[in-house]
Amino acid sequence: MTWEIVIGLEIHTQLSTQSKIFSGASTAFGAEPNTQACAVDIALPGVLPVLNKGAVERAIKFGLAVGAQIASRSVFARKNYFYPDLPKGYQISQFDQPVVGQGALTIQVEPLSGNEKPYEKVVRITRAHLEEDAGKSLHEVFRDFSGKGLTGVDLNRAGTPLLEIVSEPDMRSAAEAVAYAKATHSLVRWIDICDGNMQEGSFRCDANVSVRRMGEEKLGTRREIKNLNSFKFLQQAIEYEAQWQIDTLESGGKIQQATVLFDADKIETRAMRSKEDAHDYRYFPDPDLLPLEILPQWIEEIRRGMHESRESMRKRFIEEYHFEPYMANSLVADRDRAVYFDSFWKHYIPMVVGKEDSAVSGANWAMIEIGAMLNLSGLSITQTPITPEAFAVLVARIVDGTISHKIAKEVFGYMWAGEGSADAIIEAKGLKQVSDVGALEKIIDEVIAANPAQLAEYRAGKEKVFGFFVGLSMKASKGKANPTQLNDILKRKLAP
Amino acid sequence: MIPYSTYLKKASVTASVTLKKVANPMSINMNDVYKIARLARLAITEQEAQAAQAQLTTIFNLIEQMQAVDTTGIQPMSHAQDATQRLREDRVSEIDQRELFQTLAPQVERNLYLVPPAIE
Numbered sequence: 001m002t003w004e005i006v007i008g009l010e011i012h013t014q015l016s017t018q019s020k021i022f023s024g025a026s027t028a029f030g031a032e033p034n035t036q037a038c039a040v041d042i043a044l045p046g047v048l049p050v051l052n053k054g055a056v057e058r059a060i061k062f063g064l065a066v067g068a069q070i071a072s073r074s075v076f077a078r079k080n081y082f083y084p085d086l087p088k089g090y091q092i093s094q095f096d097q098p099v100v101g102q103g104a105l106t107i108q109v110e111p112l113s114g115n116e117k118p119y120e121k122v123v124r125i126t127r128a129h130l131e132e133d134a135g136k137s138l139h140e141v142f143r144d145f146s147g148k149g150l151t152g153v154d155l156n157r158a159g160t161p162l163l164e165i166v167s168e169p170d171m172r173s174a175a176e177a178v179a180y181a182k183a184t185h186s187l188v189r190w191i192d193i194c195d196g197n198m199q200e201g202s203f204r205c206d207a208n209v210s211v212r213r214m215g216e217e218k219l220g221t222r223r224e225i226k227n228l229n230s231f232k233f234l235q236q237a238i239e240y241e242a243q244w245q246i247d248t249l250e251s252g253g254k255i256q257q258a259t260v261l262f263d264a265d266k267i268e269t270r271a272m273r274s275k276e277d278a279h280d281y282r283y284f285p286d287p288d289l290l291p292l293e294i295l296p297q298w299i300e301e302i303r304r305g306m307h308e309s310r311e312s313m314r315k316r317f318i319e320e321y322h323f324e325p326y327m328a329n330s331l332v333a334d335r336d337r338a339v340y341f342d343s344f345w346k347h348y349i350p351m352v353v354g355k356e357d358s359a360v361s362g363a364n365w366a367m368i369e370i371g372a373m374l375n376l377s378g379l380s381i382t383q384t385p386i387t388p389e390a391f392a393v394l395v396a397r398i399v400d401g402t403i404s405h406k407i408a409k410e411v412f413g414y415m416w417a418g419e420g421s422a423d424a425i426i427e428a429k430g431l432k433q434v435s436d437v438g439a440l441e442k443i444i445d446e447v448i449a450a451n452p453a454q455l456a457e458y459r460a461g462k463e464k465v466f467g468f469f470v471g472l473s474m475k476a477s478k479g480k481a482n483p484t485q486l487n488d489i490l491k492r493k494l495a496p
Numbered sequence: 497m498i499p500y501s502t503y504l505k506k507a508s509v510t511a512s513v514t515l516k517k518v519a520n521p522m523s524i525n526m527n528d529v530y531k532i533a534r535l536a537r538l539a540i541t542e543q544e545a546q547a548a549q550a551q552l553t554t555i556f557n558l559i560e561q562m563q564a565v566d567t568t569g570i571q572p573m574s575h576a577q578d579a580t581q582r583l584r585e586d587r588v589s590e591i592d593q594r595e596l597f598q599t600l601a602p603q604v605e606r607n608l609y610l611v612p613p614a615i616e
Binding site: 042083 | 535537571574575576577579580581582583584585586587588589590592593594597598600603605606607608609610611612613614
């Protein structure tokens with residue numbers, strides 16, 4: 001019997017505002033406990049929430065990026081439950097009138113098993129709504145005089161703005177769920193609404209997983225895996241959970257709807273002990289907040305201020321720069337990198353007209369080189385000391401034969417150190433490739449004369465020795481010989 | 497969709513709506529009352545529960561009568577005031593008042609508010 005896995009994700013993205021969604025307290029990560037929890041956040045009597053414009057703006061940006069309808073009027077609701085890190089006794093969220101309506105996201109799926117090909121898929125987004133985060137509870141850290149464990153509460157996180165993005169149950173494997181989560185992660189960073197820092201909890205996933213027999217239309221009973229904060233855990237949790245459900249059903253059991261937690265150490269999911277009415281949240285419109293009205297002018301203003309979309313850039317890279325799709329995909333994984341190389345190519349193309357073949361390998365070299373340097377220096381691409389334009393000139397000098405790859409690496413080092421433009425460095429340090437036939441012939445003659453034994457071997461048919469001569473001649477030219485010319489001259493001179 | 501306020505302002509609409517007694521009033525049983533009390537973390541005696549049952553039934557009946565009014569095309573009312581939310585600029589305006597706030601808390605240690613154990 002074959003089974004189909006059905007997955008929907010709820011992703012909580014922490015919006016990158018300076019202040020909280022309903023108060024003027026700071027959202028900076030890592031502050032001393034409770035120093036960023038103001039009267040509104042700790043729910044002192046008499047306080048009122050005031051909605052943060054920055055949070056709404058970010059929600060609108062997301063809606064525009066996934067082609068969703070932005071609600072002209074949306075409503076905040078109270079989600080009621082009791083927990084110490086939720087001092088009001090309710091979370092302000094949105095229920096039946098969320099700010100972002102239906103949208104869609106195109107994802108690139110890399111199957112987890114090696115023999116399947118990558119493919120594209122569209123995942124529908126049901127809605128996205130604004131809400132506030134709760135505080136943090138530290139269990140079993142403290143004891144009272146009788147030795148009973150107490151819970152410590154830090155309310156710094158209480159009131160941090162979240163955008164909860166809910167997908168349709170459109171994913172059919174852990175690989176698809178991971179691809180969707182990654183695409184969302186990359187999108188929210190692309191449009192600058194969330195820093196995407198998963199260690200700090202800025203991006204967390206809940207996965208709704210169910211299974212059904214292949215061909216069955218009715219959805220199976222789902223279990224919700226809570227709080228997955230890494231793509232690896234997301235994958236492992238879904239794989240374990242789906243297999244568990246299949247095993248349970250195949251051995252005649254039934255699936256009960258439940259909330260489960262993923263144990264990353266044991267790599268398994270476990271149902272939470274929760275009371276039967278734990279999910280009766282009794283939502284109702286929050287009387288402390290008026291309906292949120294979003295006028296078309298505001299949406300337009302935000303639309304105009306948005307960066308080119310990832311999808312449009314990806315398409316442009318393939319069409320304008322003739323990138324292989326896999327390369328375009330990897331370039332647009334990060335917006336800063338994409339913007340850098342977009343600018344690089346804009347300057348580079350006019351300089352390498354007619355030499356397209358070597359231009360591509362030159363650009364590949366450039367990407368590898370700068371990637372390595374960024375890793376080494378721990379800088380981000382926005383901090384590189386070399387502008388895309390200056391970098392394009394350097395690579396163009398490889399393509400037009402002024403310098404070799406090897407010398408280019410050296411020049412790159414000087415440029416990184418701030419010693420000037422590629423042309424100025426090549427000039428000042430005398431690094432220009434020697435393409436003067438006379439000069440090259442002289443070097444080669446000397447090398448051949450100094451190695452009669454190897455010459456005899458080569459002429460006796462041992463062709464490997466050719467490399468020996470190339471190496472020596474290149475060394476004698478201090479790396480500046482034009483490699484193609486050097487090869488030609490050597491071949492001619494070594495011939496019997 | 498027209499806002500409810502416009503609807504109300506329309507010539508004497510309010511006056512023309514008369515609430516009729518519903519034939520089969522919705523009833524709320526004692527179990528419902530206890531459940532609602534539990535959700536709200538209210539400890540109530542049987543006597544209080546009975547009083548609450550009577551009061552809640554009255555409220556439900558009123559709602560049922562209101563549901564008889566034709567509200568087609570009228571935007572649901574989500575706030576008593578006919579206004580929209582004013583937004584605050586995204587700026588940090590609060591200073592740290594932890595020390596002051598924590599004087600109100602029954603128990604504080606290492607800057608955390610301490611509460612009875614809560615593990616789910």
